[in-house]
Amino acid sequence: xxxxxxxxxxxxxxxxxxxxxxxxxxxxxxxxxxxxxxxxxxxxxxxxxxxxxxxxxxxxxxxxxxxxxxxxxxxxxxxxxxxxxxxxxxxxxxxxxxxxxxxxxxxxxxxxxxxxxxxxxxxxxxxxxxxxxxxxxxxxx
Numbered sequence: 001x002x003x004x005x006x007x008x009x010x011x012x013x014x015x016x017x018x019x020x021x022x023x024x025x026x027x028x029x030x031x032x033x034x035x036x037x038x039x040x041x042x043x044x045x046x047x048x049x050x051x052x053x054x055x056x057x058x059x060x061x062x063x064x065x066x067x068x069x070x071x072x073x074x075x076x077x078x079x080x081x082x083x084x085x086x087x088x089x090x091x092x093x094x095x096x097x098x099x100x101x102x103x104x105x106x107x108x109x110x111x112x113x114x115x116x117x118x119x120x121x122x123x124x125x126x127x128x129x130x131x132x133x134x135x136x137x138x139x140x141x
Contacts, residue, residue, distance in 0.1 A: 026065045033059045
């Protein structure tokens with residue numbers, strides 16, 4: 001009898017170690033949201049606020065959840081329990097808090113790049129209005 005009991009006890013212990021930590025729904029949603037924001041910043045187009053504002057509203061509960069964790073000094077223990085690096089969570093928070101600035105930098109870069117690429121078109125389109133006008137004068141070149 002003791003042998004069977006020990007065998008069953010060992011089996012329970014080994015099953016407990018094999019079972020992975022179930023992902024928290026807020027972690028999953030945060031990762032989805034961050035993936036969306038990253039893909040948006042990867043696009044080769046101007047990003048309007050309307051392209052992402054509705055997503056911020058959709059994921060507001062997730063943002064609030066992690067804000068409460070951080071403000072109550074529980075983020076570290078949450079990260080340990082869910083096997084997430086706390087540094088990743090802090091970077092995610094920074095991205096969410098300052099996403100408008102990330103978009104502004106992206107848009108500035110996009111506009112500068114597009115102005116250079118489209119210089120010939122812009123110079124020629126305005127020749128019919130003012131033959132002396134050149135786009136380089138506006139763009140600073």
